[in-house]
Structures are given as C-alpha cells and as structure tokens.
Amino acid sequence: MSEAVEDAAALVEVRAGIHAWVQPDGSWWLNNAGAITTASGQLVVDTCATATRARRFLDALGAATGQAPKLAVNTHQHGDHTYGNSLLPAETVIIGQEKMREGLRVDPIIDGCPPFWSPVPDWGDVERRLPDVTVAEALTVHLGERRVELRHPGGPAHTTGDLVAWVPDERVLFTGDLVFAGLTPLVFMGSVAGALAAVDWLAGFQPEVVVPGHGPILNGDEIARVLDEHRRYYRLVLQAGADGIEHGLSPLNAARAVDLGEFAGWADAERLVLNLHRYYADHDGKELDLIAAFTDAVAYNGGPLPTRV
Numbered sequence: 001m002s003e004a005v006e007d008a009a010a011l012v013e014v015r016a017g018i019h020a021w022v023q024p025d026g027s028w029w030l031n032n033a034g035a036i037t038t039a040s041g042q043l044v045v046d047t048c049a050t051a052t053r054a055r056r057f058l059d060a061l062g063a064a065t066g067q068a069p070k071l072a073v074n075t076h077q078h079g080d081h082t083y084g085n086s087l088l089p090a091e092t093v094i095i096g097q098e099k100m101r102e103g104l105r106v107d108p109i110i111d112g113c114p115p116f117w118s119p120v121p122d123w124g125d126v127e128r129r130l131p132d133v134t135v136a137e138a139l140t141v142h143l144g145e146r147r148v149e150l151r152h153p154g155g156p157a158h159t160t161g162d163l164v165a166w167v168p169d170e171r172v173l174f175t176g177d178l179v180f181a182g183l184t185p186l187v188f189m190g191s192v193a194g195a196l197a198a199v200d201w202l203a204g205f206q207p208e209v210v211v212p213g214h215g216p217i218l219n220g221d222e223i224a225r226v227l228d229e230h231r232r233y234y235r236l237v238l239q240a241g242a243d244g245i246e247h248g249l250s251p252l253n254a255a256r257a258v259d260l261g262e263f264a265g266w267a268d269a270e271r272l273v274l275n276l277h278r279y280y281a282d283h284d285g286k287e288l289d290l291i292a293a294f295t296d297a298v299a300y301n302g303g304p305l306p307t308r309v
C-alpha cells in the first residue's frame with residue numbers, strides 16, 4: 001500500500017503493518033519516519049521538522065491504519081526527526097535515548113533557525129516535546145505478539161543518543177540517521193570512528209529491509225552496498241582529518257583538499273566540513289563549535305545550504 005501526497009512524500013507499507021514515510025529528496029531537514037502497527041497498538045518512529053510535514057505524515061498514517069499512535073520513539077535529537085513531536089496526540093508516550101532527550105531539551109534551533117540554510121526553515125506551530133520515557137541501551141516494545149527492539153549502538157555515532165528500531169520477525173530496521181542512503185552522511189554531533197563502528201553493528205542485525213533516516217528504502221542486496229558506501233565515506237573523513245592535522249590545515253582547508261571521488265554526486269557534500277570539525281574536536285579533546293562548523297560549511301558551499309523543508 002502506498003499513498004502519494006504533495007511533494008511526493010509517500011507512505012510505503014514495507015511489510016504487513018510496518019510503514020515508512022519517505023520524504024524525497026532526503027536532503028537537509030527532509031527526513032524519513034515510519035510506524036509499526038498491530039491490533040494492539042501503534043509505535044511511531046520519528047516525526048518531521050515542520051508542523052505541516054508532521055501533520056501530513058500523521059494524517060496519512062492515520063488514514064492507512066485507522067489508529068492513533070500509542071507510543072512514539074525518536075531515533076535521535078535532530079529537529080527533522082523531533083520538532084513534530086508536539087503534533088502527536090497528547091496521550092502518545094514518547095521514548096528516546098537519555099542523551100537524545102537532553103539534546104532536544106537544550107536545542108536552540110527549534111526556537112528560531114539560524115540563517116545557515118536558504119530559505120531559512122519555518123517550523124510552524126511546533127513546541128518542544130521531550131520523551132516521557134528514556135532508554136540507556138535497550139528497550140523492547142511489545143505490540144501484542146510483535147516485538148520492536150529499540151537499541152543504542154553503545155557510543156556516539158550520528159549523535160550521542162541514537163536508537164534504532166528493529167522488528168525481528170520481519171527483519172525490518174529503522175536506522176534513523178545512522179544511514180543516509182545516497183546522501184552525504186553527517187556525524188558532527190556524534191563520532192566519525194563511532195559511526196564507522198556502527199555500520200558493522202547495523203550489519204549485524206542482518207536486516208532484509210532498511211528504512212534510513214534520509215533517502216530511499218533499502219531492500220536485500222542494496223543494504224550491503226549502501227553500508228559499504230558508508231564505510232568508505234567514513235574512512236575518507238578519517239583520512240582527511242589525519243592528513244589535515246598532519247599538514248596544519250583548518251577543518252575547512254582540510255575539506256577543500258579532499259577529492260570526493262565517488263561521493264561527489266551526493267547531496268549535501270559540505271557535510272564533509274562538519275564531519276571534519278567533529279574529527280578535529282575529538283582529536284583535540286575539545287567541544288565542537290557549532291557556529292564555527294556551520295560557518296565553514298557555508299563557506300565550502302559558497303553560500304547558505306539549500307533546503308526545501
């Protein structure tokens with residue numbers, strides 16, 4: 001079952017009772033979400049960045065399933081996956097990793113997006129809504145007979161508070177932003193080495209269907225191919241960071257020295273600068289300077305980062 005809606009966002013039933021909400025083209029702020037639905041209740045996986053987009057997703061899901069969400073999980077703190085939380089029914093119980101909850105609690109971008117993007121996103125009528133239940137490492141949700149296993153990769157990866165949602169009986173894995181399918185991965189609020197390690201961790205689930213945080217749904221052999229792309233990209237970032245430090249380059253100049261090669265065609269290439277800021281911060285044992293990192297990403301891009309959110 002699928003339902004095309006405005007701007008080609010679509011609800012796709014990847015297995016019986018398991019839906020993915022896919023928002024092309026998956027670039028800045030255009031995330032994927034989803035839900036697992038049984039006669040015993042519904043678990044939503046992530047919301048969307050704006051009130052309009054979150055409402056569109058939840059309306060399509062309600063029309064397809066005839067249910068209101070009993071539970072929701074945020075795969076991580078970023079606004080494209082969480083700002084729409086306040087569009088969920090008041091009685092929906094929201095779950096998140098404990099560091100994810102703290103990250104959203106102090107997130108300044110929901111209060112007004114800085115002009116690093118063009119046009120500057122307007123979130124609409126959303127309010128900060130934090131998880132009611134936090135998880136450190138693992139939690140299993142039981143929707144009748146169906147298990148949904150929420151798992152943390154064990155350390156920083158895309159962010160410090162990532163969770164995946166794994167449906168073992170159908171081998172469907174919602175990865176959040178541990179996977180960007182066909183788009184430049186982003187790890188500036190996590191760890192480059194941690195994200196690389198998390199690729200092996202994801203592969204260990206042996207999924208048949210992957211719903212990435214951004215980009216198209218992956219089936220079968222596509223999964224190993226895309227995970228390998230992530231491994232190669234993270235190794236490129238690690239090498240660029242090591243080379244940049246060896247040659248005394250700033251993160252921006254280290255990024256400019258990189259030949260993106262097979263990754264040159266991916267959207268949001270300027271994330272290389274953000275990812276190198278993370279590499280440098282970890283190398284130096286310092287906090288990442290978000291403003292400096294985005295200022296450099298805009299410089300690399302030659303102007304504000306495009307978005308269509």
Ligand SMILES: [Zn+2]
Nearest residue numbers: 076078158177
């Ligand atoms: Zn993210």
